[in-house]
Amino acid sequence: MSDDIQQDQVDQLGMADDPLSILRRLESANLSLSEMLVETLHAVRTHLGMDVAFISEFRGGSRIFRYLDGNFVPLQLEVGACDPLDDSYCQRVLDGRLPELIQNAATLPEALAMPVTKALPVGAHLSVPLRFSDGRLYGTFCCFSTTPDNSLNERDLNTLRLFADFAGRLLERHALNEIRYAETLTRIRSVLEQRAYSVVYQPIVHLVENRIVGHEALARFSAQPQRTPDKWFAEAGLVGLQQELEVALIEAALHDFDQLPADSYLSLNVS
Incomplete structure (x- = not known):
């Protein structure tokens, strides 16, 4: 406007x-x-x-x-x-x-x-x-x-x-929004500080050759409330911490990269 x-x-x-x-x-x-x-x-x-x-x-x-x-x-x-x-x-x-x-x-x-x-x-x-x-x-x-x-x-x-x-x-609406923002910021910072997340590796299979050719790194969160990773990342975005959270998960995924088969690749999801 x-x-x-x-x-x-x-x-x-x-x-x-x-x-x-x-x-x-x-x-x-x-x-x-x-x-x-x-x-x-x-x-x-x-x-x-x-x-x-x-x-x-x-x-x-x-x-x-x-x-x-x-x-x-x-x-x-x-x-x-x-x-x-x-x-x-x-x-x-x-x-x-x-x-x-x-x-x-x-x-x-x-x-x-x-x-x-x-x-x-x-x-x-x-x-x-x-x-x-x-x-x-x-x-x-x-x-x-x-x-x-x-x-x-x-x-x-x-x-x-x-x-x-x-x-x-x-x-009052503004005050409630400020309270929600502060609660969200505290929750995401707590996840980052306590490393309340982990990574699982989902195999990527070549269907014709019937063999594993790679792995996709998927985020998991142990913090409360229990919910899907996309909701955690979306909430982190609301308080300006999505990039920091993504980088933390990428680092966690790469930390165990050497434990994956040498002839497979690693797929990372980033925004």
């Missing part, structure tokens, strides 16, 4: 006023995970008329900005930046000290007690938790404006929840 066509897809996302239509357009757009999440933030931010929207991850007592959209000046926010979770609106919304929907932060004593409220300043603010299907908390889906907005209502908060649910599904 060309950059122009992909940009057209992105530009169309903000054309639909109905949040469900926006999400359907997002799902059908040919975008990477990062692009899709940023466009999700852009769509909800422009739909609600906010200055900044972001997705944060909570880790080790910190709030990490993972995805951002909006006018960051003079906020100086950037992807990867972090701050103490205890000092954030996000934590106070989660524990109930602040509501999920704030029309004017200046009217709330808890918000006014936070230096960031006057420093930015924070006017309107909406924040909902991002949770995975098992209930695990990832972080928050937030947007805010530097000016108050008394028109914000429960319907707007439900819109934010709708987009947050969509973002949460994307993030």
Whole structure:
């Protein structure tokens, strides 16, 4: 897909006023995970008329900005930046000290007690938790404006929840893929390190002369799960270790080459 066509897809996302239509357009757009999440933030931010929207991850007592959209000046926010979770609106919304929907932060004593409220300043603010299907908390889906907005209502908060649910599904899918990748990488590396493989030599017979003329080296694996060699090689390919695994099996096959009949040849399968 060309950059122009992909940009057209992105530009169309903000054309639909109905949040469900926006999400359907997002799902059908040919975008990477990062692009899709940023466009999700852009769509909800422009739909609600906010200055900044972001997705944060909570880790080790910190709030990490993972995805951002909006006018960051003079906020100086950037992807990867972090701050103490205890000092954030996000934590106070989660524990109930602040509501999920704030029309004017200046009217709330808890918000006014936070230096960031006057420093930015924070006017309107909406924040909902991002949770995975098992209930695990990832972080928050937030947007805010530097000016108050008394028109914000429960319907707007439900819109934010709708987009947050969509973002949460994307993030959970990505997290599961990362876990599967790590498990696969560990499994293949273990096979290589423990040499949990062997080679058998299948005779190649000249049918007319009824004699063995060669041998085909075939891989066998003793590691779990028990499965055919092609599946092991395919899985190694998923984590970039197929070549290393093939070379290891070729070396194993050649190790016992001198034990084969001198007048026969050895056949090796390589990708």
